[in-house]
Amino acid sequence: MLKLLRMLRPYRLIVFFVLLFVFLQSLSDLYLPTLLSDIVDNGVVKGDNPYIWKIGGFMLFIALAGGLCSIGASYLSAKSSGGFGRDLRSRVFAHVEKYSLHEFDKIGTASLITRTTNDITQVQQVLMMMMRVMVAAPMMCFGGIIMALYKDAHLSLIIIVIVPILALVILTVVSRGVPLFKVMQVKIDKLNLVLRENLTGIRVIRSFNRTKHEQARFNDANLDLTNTAIKVNRIMASLMPIMMLVLNFASLFIVWFGGLRIDHGHMAVGDLMAFIQYAWQIMFALIFASMMFVMIPRASASASRINEVLNMVPDINDPAGRAAQRADARGELAFNNVSFHYPGAEMPALSNISFTAGRGEVTAIIGGTGSGKSTLINLIPRFYDVTDGSITVGGVDIREMTQEELRAGIGLVPQKAVLFTGTIAENIRFGKDDASDEDIRHAAVVAQAYDFVSEMKDGFESPIAQGGTNVSGGQKQRLSIARALVRKPSIYLFDDSFSALDFKTDAKLRAALRSETTDATVLIVAQRVSTVMDADRIIVLDDGQVSAIGTHRELLQSSTVYREIVTSQLSEEEIA
Structure with missing residues (x-):
C-alpha cells in the first residue's frame, strides 16, 4: 500500500491543502463545545442576552468556517484520489502492455481486468478516506481527551477506561475480517473469469445446449463470492452496534457522575454539556478510525495484487542501451x-x-x-x-x-x-x-x-x-x-x-x-x-x-x- 502511495507525489500540494483544511475543520469542531459552555455558564445562567448573541454569532462564524474547510477538503481529496486512480490505471495498463504471452498466461486475463478496475477502485476509495480521517481522527481523539481533561479531570477517567475497550473491540473484529477480504478478491477473479468465458463463448454454449450448465457454473461462483461477502460483512457489521452500545453506556455514566459533581459544586452545567460533546467527539473519532480499519484490509489486499502486476518483470525485454526506432528489417x-x-x-x-x-x-x-x-x-x-x-x-x-x-x-x-x-x-x-x-x-x-x-x-x-x-x-x-x-x-x-x-x-x-x-x-x-x-x-x-x-x-x-x-x-x- 505504501509503495503505491508514492504515486501521490504529483498531488502533494493538493494533499497538503486537504490536510490543512481537515486540521482547521478539526480545530473548529473542538472549539465549538467550549463556546457552548461559555454561553450556558456566562450567558444563559446569568441572563446576559448580549453575551449570548455575541458568542452565538462567533459560534456561527466558526461553524461556517469549519463547513467551508470540510467542503474544500472533500473536493480536493476526491480530485487527488481520482487523479491517483487514473495514473495508477495508466501505469498498470502500460506495464501489462510490456508483458510477453507468458505473463498473460501466468496471471490470467480475467484477473488482470479485475486488478485494473476493481482493485484500483478499492485503493482509490480508501485513499480518499485516509486523507480526511488520518488527520481528523487522531486530532479529534487526542484533542477531545485534552479538552475533556481541561474541563474535568475526574470525569475524564470514564473516557480513559472506555477508549481501550473500544480499541480492543476494533482490533478483534478487524483481525477476523482481514483474511476474508483477501479471499474475496480471489473469488471476484473467479466470477469475472466465468462471466468472461460465458460472454465470449455464447455461440458455443448455445449450440451445445449448455446454457443451464453454464448458469449453474456462474451461480456456484456467484454464491461462493456472496457467502464470503456476507460472512465478512457480518463480522464488520457487528463493529458498529458494539461501539454504539459502549458509547451510550459511556454517555450514561458521564451524565450520572457529572450530575453528582454539579450537585456538589465541583462542575458547572455548561462544562458538563461541553464534556459530553467532547466525549462523543472522541468516540466518533474512534468510529471513523474503525471505518478505516474496515476498509484498509481490503485495500491492502488489492494493493498487494496491483503490486504483483507491477513487480512482475517481463521475460522479454529490449537490449540494454538501445533506443526504440523503426528498423528496416529486410534481409533473409x-x-x-x-x-x-x-x-x-x-x-x-x-x-x-x-x-x-x-x-x-x-x-x-x-x-x-x-x-x-x-x-x-x-x-x-x-x-x-x-x-x-x-x-x-x-x-x-x-x-x-x-x-x-x-x-x-x-x-x-x-x-x-x-x-x-x-x-x-x-x-x-x-x-x-x-x-x-x-x-x-x-x-x-x-x-x-x-x-x-x-x-x-x-x-x-x-x-x-x-x-x-x-x-x-x-x-x-x-x-x-x-x-x-x-x-x-x-x-x-x-x-x-x-x-x-x-x-x-x-x-x-x-x-x-x-x-x-x-x-x-x-x-x-x-x-x-x-x-x-x-x-x-x-x-x-x-x-x-x-x-x-x-x-x-x-x-x-x-x-x-x-x-x-x-x-x-x-x-x-x-x-x-
Whole structure:
C-alpha cells in the first residue's frame, strides 16, 4: 500500500491543502463545545442576552468556517484520489502492455481486468478516506481527551477506561475480517473469469445446449463470492452496534457522575454539556478510525495484487542501451537450431528447427495438429523467446533488436482473426496510422475484401461490432490480411489465415499476394495443401521437428509425412 502511495507525489500540494483544511475543520469542531459552555455558564445562567448573541454569532462564524474547510477538503481529496486512480490505471495498463504471452498466461486475463478496475477502485476509495480521517481522527481523539481533561479531570477517567475497550473491540473484529477480504478478491477473479468465458463463448454454449450448465457454473461462483461477502460483512457489521452500545453506556455514566459533581459544586452545567460533546467527539473519532480499519484490509489486499502486476518483470525485454526506432528489417529470415519449451512443459514444442526464408520467396509451413506451426510463427515477433538457438533477420539476432523495431517490419495475420470496434477503414488503418484512403482501398482489393466492403451501406466507413460479430469468418480474415498489407512490411506472417476462404477466393488472394510481396519475405502456415503447393519452399513439421524441406514435387517424392497429408486432401488426378 505504501509503495503505491508514492504515486501521490504529483498531488502533494493538493494533499497538503486537504490536510490543512481537515486540521482547521478539526480545530473548529473542538472549539465549538467550549463556546457552548461559555454561553450556558456566562450567558444563559446569568441572563446576559448580549453575551449570548455575541458568542452565538462567533459560534456561527466558526461553524461556517469549519463547513467551508470540510467542503474544500472533500473536493480536493476526491480530485487527488481520482487523479491517483487514473495514473495508477495508466501505469498498470502500460506495464501489462510490456508483458510477453507468458505473463498473460501466468496471471490470467480475467484477473488482470479485475486488478485494473476493481482493485484500483478499492485503493482509490480508501485513499480518499485516509486523507480526511488520518488527520481528523487522531486530532479529534487526542484533542477531545485534552479538552475533556481541561474541563474535568475526574470525569475524564470514564473516557480513559472506555477508549481501550473500544480499541480492543476494533482490533478483534478487524483481525477476523482481514483474511476474508483477501479471499474475496480471489473469488471476484473467479466470477469475472466465468462471466468472461460465458460472454465470449455464447455461440458455443448455445449450440451445445449448455446454457443451464453454464448458469449453474456462474451461480456456484456467484454464491461462493456472496457467502464470503456476507460472512465478512457480518463480522464488520457487528463493529458498529458494539461501539454504539459502549458509547451510550459511556454517555450514561458521564451524565450520572457529572450530575453528582454539579450537585456538589465541583462542575458547572455548561462544562458538563461541553464534556459530553467532547466525549462523543472522541468516540466518533474512534468510529471513523474503525471505518478505516474496515476498509484498509481490503485495500491492502488489492494493493498487494496491483503490486504483483507491477513487480512482475517481463521475460522479454529490449537490449540494454538501445533506443526504440523503426528498423528496416529486410534481409533473409533464418532459424538456427531453434528449440522452444513452453514454461512448465516437460516436452519441447519445437526442437532444432533450422531453415532460411529469403526476400521475394514464399515459405510455407505445414504439418499435423500440434506439430508446432503456430508456435514457430509466434517466435518471430518475439511473443515468446527461443529457449535455444537463434532467429536472425538480415543476419541480426532478433533479441538484439528492440521489440518496436522488430515488429515494425512484420505484418502478422493471426490464426484467429481479430477486429476492433470502429469502422472498416479504422481497422485496416490499424496496421498503419498514416495510411491514405487509396492505400486502404488498394489493400482491400489485394485482400479480396473490396467487393463485400463496397456492397455495404457506408463502404469503408461501415461499423465493425465488438469482436467483428457483424461480419463472417472469411470477411474477418480478409480484413485482417488487408490490415497487414497496408503496413507494407518486409516480413509477412500468415498463420493459417486462409482457412475460412473458399478455394476460389484463396487462389485469387494468393495470386494477388505474389505481385504485392515481391520484395518481402512471406511465411504461410496452412492446413490446406492447395494453399502451400505453389510456395518456393515447404517446411513439413512433425512433432515439433522439421521432417522435410523442399518444393511440392520434391516432397511428394521424399517425404512420407507430406505425402500422407496430400493424399488425405487431394485425389490421384489432382496429385498428378
